[in-house]
Amino acid sequence: MHIAEGYLPPLHAAAWTVAAAPFVVHGARAVVRQVREDPDTKLLLGAAGAFAFVLSALKIPSVTGSSSHPTGTGLGAILFRPPVMALLGTIVLLFQALLIAHGGITTLGANAFSMAIVGPWVAYGVFVLVGKLGGGLSVGVFLAASLADLATYSTTSVQLALAYPDAASGVLGSIVKFGAIFSITQIPLAVCEGLLTVLIVRLLVKVSPAELLRLGVLRRPATTPAPQEA
Amino acid sequence: MSRSALVNWLLVLAVVVIAAVPLVFIGSDTEFGGADGLAVEQIEADHPGYEPWFTPVFQPEAETASTLFALQAAVGAGFLGYLFGTLNTRRRLARPAAVADAQPDDRA
Numbered sequence: 001m002h003i004a005e006g007y008l009p010p011l012h013a014a015a016w017t018v019a020a021a022p023f024v025v026h027g028a029r030a031v032v033r034q035v036r037e038d039p040d041t042k043l044l045l046g047a048a049g050a051f052a053f054v055l056s057a058l059k060i061p062s063v064t065g066s067s068s069h070p071t072g073t074g075l076g077a078i079l080f081r082p083p084v085m086a087l088l089g090t091i092v093l094l095f096q097a098l099l100i101a102h103g104g105i106t107t108l109g110a111n112a113f114s115m116a117i118v119g120p121w122v123a124y125g126v127f128v129l130v131g132k133l134g135g136g137l138s139v140g141v142f143l144a145a146s147l148a149d150l151a152t153y154s155t156t157s158v159q160l161a162l163a164y165p166d167a168a169s170g171v172l173g174s175i176v177k178f179g180a181i182f183s184i185t186q187i188p189l190a191v192c193e194g195l196l197t198v199l200i201v202r203l204l205v206k207v208s209p210a211e212l213l214r215l216g217v218l219r220r221p222a223t224t225p226a227p228q229e230a
Numbered sequence: 231m232s233r234s235a236l237v238n239w240l241l242v243l244a245v246v247v248i249a250a251v252p253l254v255f256i257g258s259d260t261e262f263g264g265a266d267g268l269a270v271e272q273i274e275a276d277h278p279g280y281e282p283w284f285t286p287v288f289q290p291e292a293e294t295a296s297t298l299f300a301l302q303a304a305v306g307a308g309f310l311g312y313l314f315g316t317l318n319t320r321r322r323l324a325r326p327a328a329v330a331d332a333q334p335d336d337r338a
Contacts, residue, residue: 001266002266003266003269004266004267004269004270004282005282005284005285005286006282006283006284006285007269007270007273007280007282009283010283043313043316043317043320044313044317046309046313047310047313047314047317050306050307050309050310050313051306051310053302053305053306053309054302054303054306054307054310056302057299057300057302057303057306058303059264059299060248060249061249061252061253061256061262062252062262062265063251063252063256064265065252065256065260065261065262066262066263066264066265066268067262067263067264067265068264068265068266095302096302097286098287098288099288099290099298100290100295100298100299100302101286101288101289101290101295102266102295103266104284104286105284105287106283106284156269160269160273164273164276164277166276167276177272178269178272181265181268181269181272182265182269185265186265188248188251188252189248191248192245192248192249195241195244195245195248196241196245198241199238199241199242202234202237202238202241203238203314204317206234207314207317207318207321208317208321209321
């Protein structure tokens with residue numbers, strides 16, 4: 001989903017940066033508030049950041065014969081609400097833009113908008129919705145993370161389509177074209193991302209049930225293994 | 231192995247299978263180039279005159295770039311491991327009375 005450096009016309013690059021900036025600033029405040037109000041969750045916050053850092057480095061081959069990477073932003077959005085991931089996701093993108101020439105500074109706003117803003121909000125919305133519908137934790141986490149992944153890549157397709165409308169079929173035709181490159185490659189990878197996020201949430205439930213309860217991810221303490229169970 | 235650990239390993243296995251299937255069935259002559267790069271090719275095909283108006287300040291060679299990608303994954307994974315170790319230790323220390331009871335469960 002990284003739009004390469006210099007490949008968004010200046011006006012588009014500026015517009016996406018302006019659109020993303022308030023979310024990232026708000027996200028920075030949310031991170032500071034989280035650490036101050038509940039210092040015990042600092043480690044979980046680190047885990048959310050590290051997870052996005054690892055997953056966005058994994059280039060996984062896909063059935064279309066190209067490869068792409070997960071985003072890892074669903075986890076943090078579920079644990080800490082989306083604003084936190086607006087900052088953490090942007091930091092990951094900045095690292096990749098500066099050190100690996102993956103993505104770019106001029107396209108950082110657009111990439112942050114798709115990966116650090118749209119993805120996390122979709123994850124959070126889906127997670128809350130599944131909870132309301134009575135779905136279990138794993139189902140909610142899986143759907144949230146995988147749909148967030150797809151939403152990120154769909155957003156990238158729209159961003160590129162707006163910048164490069166097809167000569168004959170316009171923006172819509174171009175969305176289909178970039179969607180074929182990104183979204184279809186991404187479907188199996190979104191499933192991978194969903195499964196990996198379920199895995200990490202299961203591990204977190206084991207090592208940090210109290211914090212997850214406090215964050216509202218777990219709704220009852222039943223998952224803590226009772227000592228006499230053994 | 232406990233049921234919980236089994237489910238965790240099955241999740242890992244599923245991810246490995248999904249990633250490996252394209253490698254096995256699409257064939258080894260496929261390059262599996264990045265989708266990000268394909269998007270750039272698409273733009274260049276549709277707009278032959280387009281020149282990127284900004285170039286990366288620092289552009290590592292392909293080999294170096296893959297090292298840096300591996301480094302990114304390694305640093306993140308190392309940090310995750312450290313965090314899990316710390317969380318686990320903290321949980322054990324917070325419930326000293328329960329540790330003796332919890333250990334048989336962990337070994338199961």
